[in-house]
Amino acid sequence: MTIRYLTPIFLALAAPAAQAHEVWIERDGAGPARIYLGEPAEMLPQGGDPEFDHLKAPKLLPASKAPLARKAGYLEVAVAPGDVRAHDDTVFEPWGPADKKEGVAYFARAGRAEPRAAMPFEIAPVAAGGNRFVLIRDGKPVGDASVTAISPEKWSKSLKTDAQGMFDVPAREKGRYILTASHKDENGGQTSLGKVAVLHSIATTTFIVD
Template sequence: MKIRHLAPLLFAIAAPAAQAHEVWIERDGIGPARIYLGEPAEVLPEGGDPEFGNLKAPRLLSSATAAQVRKAGYIEVAVPPGDVRAHDDAVFAPWGPDDRKEGIAYFARAGRSEARSALPFEIAPVSPGGDRFVLVRDGKPVANAEVTAISPDKWTKALKTDAQGTFAVPVRGKGRYILTASHKDDAGGTTSLGKVAVLHRIATTTFTAD
């Protein structure tokens, strides 16, 4: 296969790989945070997702100097009590033609003890410990956006934010829930890997129901 025919194929492969994956954080009690890359609606393969090696150094909003220890399929970080937030826009290299590069930025949160957002794209609880959340982009609620809720047994439910950007999570039992949302910004932006014409933002929030 000639190189000029191979390049579009590589771009086609890179885009689904990036957009199908998400970064999320799990935390039990006040223990260390565990940062994952993968597909949260699927059972994580033993040893981690095949793309896990691309998750190199996610940036924590607090505890930025805390040591990140690589484990089998996740990165472990000792953090103080409270909600944990991290972001990373260098997991996958930008893809596509030079004049239409696309990139992806991940924003992850674990916990619902704080009724506020601090990341550029975040799913935050409306009230501490509550089951109603708000999707926020650049400090403003996002109306009529799609959100996916994943239950501890991997049951998934498609939800939509209301006019105020809020939505209720159907809590079905005890365990860890994962919320995910994405936004495609055709105005582009600047990532740590360079400028892109299209920026995909993906947010996740996890919480445990007792």
């Protein structure tokens, strides 16, 4: 089979993988940050998600000079105390026809100590340590948007933001919660891998209930 036949097959596989996967950060106390690529609502396969090798160099906020260590299924890095953020638009190559390229940008956060957003697309707590959050895009709240909350026991609940972009998380048990939201911009955008006609933005925030 020649390369010209392989290319459409690759594009067909790349789009579902990029849109189904998410990047999220886990952190315990003041320990190192662990950055994952996969499907947070599913149990992580032994050795990590099959697409994990695509996650290479997410950009940390605040920046860290510490090296990224590749572990079994996640990247580990020492970070300063407080909330941790990372973004990456180089995980998957843009896919689709040349004039209709689509791309994906990931925005991940761990912690709810800072009631503010620092990335273009982010799920931030309304108040420090609270269970009420707001979805922010380009500095503005996103109303009537879908958000998914994943519990420590891996149950998922679909939520909707109100007119002010806010929503409450039903934190029923102790452990780590993961919040996810996505946005499809058909006006396109510029990524580190080039300009795309459609840009998918995917945000995650994790926090721990003690």
